[in-house]
Amino acid sequence: MTLNTTDDTSSFADLTLRPELLHALSGLGYEEPTPIQREAIPPLLEGRDLLGQAATGTGKTAAFALPVLQRMTRDGGGGEPMALVLVPTRELAVQVSEAFHHYGRELGARVLPIYGGQPIGRQLRALQQGVDIVVATPGRALDHIGRGTLRLDDLEMVVLDEADEMLDMGFAEDIEAILQETPENRQTVLFSATMPPRINGIARRHLNDPVRIEMGRETTAPGEAPLVRQTAYVVPRAHKPAALGRVLDVEAPTAAIVFCRTRDEVDQLTETLNGRGYRAEALHGGMGQEQRDRVMGRLRTGTADLLVATDVAARGLDIEQLTHVVNYDVPSAPESYVHRIGRVGRAGREGVAITLAEPREHRMLKTIERVTKRRIPIEKVPTIADLRARRLELTRAALHESLLEDDLERFRVVVETLTDEFDIMEVALAAVKLAHEASGAADDEQEIPEVALRTEREERGRREPAGRQERRGRPAAGGSGMTRLFVGAGRSSGIRPQDLVGAIAGESRLTGRDIGAIEIADRFSLVEVPDAAADEVIAVLRGSTIKGKKATVRRERYNAR
The missing domain is CATH 3.40.50.300 (P-loop containing nucleotide triphosphate hydrolases)
Structure with a gap:
């Protein structure tokens, strides 16, 4: 089902949110819901599953956070979480958790972010004391589920935020495993900036007759420039x-x-x-x-x-x-x-x-x-002449603003003294020159060479297999700029390449595309990462688990051949 709503909802009060939430929104300066909030909140309040295509910055966090908080009925003092939000990175886990805190402060909402790079003891204590909402990266959530410290028996809502990013980072199987641990009657919400086939596959398996909404790209009338x-x-x-x-x-x-x-x-x-x-x-x-x-x-x-x-x-x-x-x-x-x-x-x-x-x-x-489906025009890099013209325009604008707004009377004596000896135009030119140079507007020393691009016909004429370089997008084994790491777990421990990609991408700053060749042996694995990130990856893998187990992680020791 695809939802098409009208713009009748002009305020958060029209969404029938509870008074505590309306008060919190007012205190934060939110005056009216964004389009995605207008479309998503009503069906979520009705208990419907939802599949939403929405880019970052459209207001989707509040679109799922407010319905989650609306359902809160329990007081603090123990209890398992009633909502789980899965996000791709620790940075987003912190951002979403902070949003829940802001919106749910008057409700006493207990929100816990769970991600790698944070002492697990603190997370264990918070889970033991009881939380209402958990915001987690998939790898760390699965780790807690395996330990028995994150129990999902009372879960009412699951939110997959930026689902396409999670799949790109190798979390597909982790997400499937987590969803298998949740009650069948839960409400499920999935947001993604793009809708590749894998996202639709998750939706078919885990969402029940979802409402579908699409937001993100602003439409413009014919003849108008896009935003x-x-x-x-x-x-x-x-x-x-x-x-x-x-x-x-x-x-x-x-x-x-x-x-x-x-x-x-x-x-x-x-x-x-x-x-x-x-x-x-x-x-x-x-x-x-x-x-x-x-x-x-x-x-x-x-x-x-x-x-x-x-x-x-x-x-x-x-x-x-x-x-x-x-x-x-x-x-x-x-x-x-x-x-x-x-x-x-x-x-x-x-x-x-x-x-x-x-x-x-x-x-x-x-x-x-x-x-x-949008053309990206290729323009010429500004020349030195373009730059000089632009910088002169900025100087002219600054002088124009000063003439309109500044008190210049105390400088009159300087101008009058100089006009006794020079023409007033010459005085003005000298003043503009000094103002221009004082702005730091120095000229570049050389032109940037223009690149001649081949047409698509010329590209085809080169008879090079299309996408040979793009197909993998990562160096071959032993490639320059890459460090090979030894991980003390292999096939006998059930380790697969996607497990290593998910563990590294979920806990470090790397994405799945930054990771190089992976070799899985019976009792160990080898994985390539960029040289600059090797120490960070070693540290985060040593502090986390892979398939629920700790593993030795170090640089590979090369043997003489």
């Missing part, structure tokens, strides 16, 4: 930092997220941008929560205007003043592109999505266009 303007630039890798600087200078974003693939790339690019005079902050999985909070505080207060981040670290963030999203590399999957650009153009605000593609990544842009 998210998408563009791309094809740039040689060596010139990407300079190209990014020029694009940012021309676009002048109020606030922007620049997405990078790795933690090292985030750190290097942040340093480069700060060296060029931008106020950039890094955000990646190697940072603690306190450091992360400081970064987000600087961005929200305007102390910083650029956030350079990995996908995992930025997952779940909602930055109201965000105007631009930049893909410093072409995302390895169209779904990642959809997630990223969904962070701008929200709630009627215009946004810009920019992608910097290397020549070899041009074909991946075409794949993204086919999946999103």
Whole structure:
């Protein structure tokens, strides 16, 4: 069943939510529900299962959190959870848990986030004391279920949030195993930014006659510009930092997220941008929560205007003043592109999505266009002349604002003294020159070479098997830049490649696509990870379990051949 509602619901009170929730929403400054909240909350309050396609930032957290809290009837003081929310990453687990706390404060809702990288003892104590809502990554939830510390007998609702991300990270079998442990009469909610066949398969197996809703892409009338303007630039890798600087200078974003693939790339690019005079902050999985909070505080207060981040670290963030999203590399999957650009153009605000593609990544842009059904125009990188014109325009705008708003009377004596010797136009030109140079508007030293792109016919003429490089997207065994790890568990322990992918992607900053070759032997396994992430992966695997068991994890010791 597909639900099509009208816009008659203009306030949260129209949704017949309990007074405690309405009071909490009012205190948070929420005036009216978003479209997805208007469509999702009524059927969820009626007890219907729901399958929703919704991008990040559409308000889907409140769309499922409010119905969960509406059903709360038990007081604190023991008891098993009545709701379980599964999310792909620890970052999103924290974000969703905080949202539940905000909405359910007056109800005394006991919410517990469960994820890797956090002392398990604290989680065990909280579960023993009793919780109402558990927000968990699949791997850690299954770990607690196996220990018998997370019991789902009283569960009334299960929410799968960002289900496509969980499948991409190798959690499909974990999700199936968790759902098998839940009561048959539970209410099930599934949200996903994209709807690949695997998502529909989960829906058919585990949702009962669900209401289907689709949100995310804003529709525009013929002749109107879309809310998210998408563009791309094809740039040689060596010139990407300079190209990014020029694009940012021309676009002048109020606030922007620049997405990078790795933690090292985030750190290097942040340093480069700060060296060029931008106020950039890094955000990646190697940072603690306190450091992360400081970064987000600087961005929200305007102390910083650029956030350079990995996908995992930025997952779940909602930055109201965000105007631009930049893909410093072409995302390895169209779904990642959809997630990223969904962070701008929200709630009627215009946004810009920019992608910097290397020549070899041009074909991946075409794949993204086919999946999103939206053309991504390829533009020329701004030239030095373009940059000079833009910087002069910014100087002119600053002077115009000063003439309208500033008290300039105390400078009159300087101008009058100079006009005794020089023409007033010459005085004005000198003043503009000083203002322009004081703004830090230095010229780049060289032009960025323009890349000649092959047409699709020329590509076909090269007779290279399409997608040879994209098909796997990871180095072969022993590839440069990768470290091979030894894991002391293999086939005899029931270990499969997807178990290792899920354990690593669920507990670290890596995604499934970052992980290289995997070899499973009878009593051990070998798995390749990027050099820069090897220590982190070793630490998180040593602190967690694989198939419910602890395993030795270390760098492989190479033997002489």
